[in-house]
Amino acid sequence: MLQAAFPLSNRLHRALWQVIYVLLFRPSPRPMHAWRAMLLQLFGAKLAPDCHFYPKCRLWAPWNLVCEDAVAVGDDAELYNPSLLTIGSHAVISQGAYLCGATHLYNEPSFRLVSYPMTVGAYAWVCARATVSPGVNVGDGAILALGSVATKDLEPFGIYAGMPARKVKERERTAVPALAAKYGVEARK
Numbered sequence: 001m002l003q004a005a006f007p008l009s010n011r012l013h014r015a016l017w018q019v020i021y022v023l024l025f026r027p028s029p030r031p032m033h034a035w036r037a038m039l040l041q042l043f044g045a046k047l048a049p050d051c052h053f054y055p056k057c058r059l060w061a062p063w064n065l066v067c068e069d070a071v072a073v074g075d076d077a078e079l080y081n082p083s084l085l086t087i088g089s090h091a092v093i094s095q096g097a098y099l100c101g102a103t104h105l106y107n108e109p110s111f112r113l114v115s116y117p118m119t120v121g122a123y124a125w126v127c128a129r130a131t132v133s134p135g136v137n138v139g140d141g142a143i144l145a146l147g148s149v150a151t152k153d154l155e156p157f158g159i160y161a162g163m164p165a166r167k168v169k170e171r172e173r174t175a176v177p178a179l180a181a182k183y184g185v186e187a188r189k
Helices: 008-025 033-042
Strands: 065-067 078-080 085-087 098-100 102-104 113-115 118-120 158-161 166-170
Touching: 008 033
Parallel strands: 065 085, 078 098, 085 118
Antiparallel strands: 102 113, 158 166
């Protein structure tokens, strides 16, 4: 027998968020990033400075979102995050990208929903219309190419493409000076 995946309090919180999204978040002018960040924070999102959420992006549960500084989430990007989603500094989630944080146990008669915490690393880029599957983590500096589908964790600085995505190249670690020390490389001068 199918059962509710979330308690009533969670469903009511999401319903209230949807009202705020429709009335205040979605119709806000594009340059009003601080306004949208404030709305997300009112619903429990933990955002560092300079996060840019565009008005047509969709967030399932702001209270399950943690972003470091200067994160960008483009129009029509969807963050389905029933569990914690952490996005690192300067990461970009491009327009139409989909981060899926849950799935169903299809072999169980109850078809129970299971969700997973996920991380998008610092300086990572999930390109337009790319999809990140439930429980998949995107490493620091990794790139998931246009329209690709990540079904396994993406290594730091890997460039991934295809369906399912496979590593096609390595991003130069010197391309991200802020991560150079962490990964033991000398930054470009």
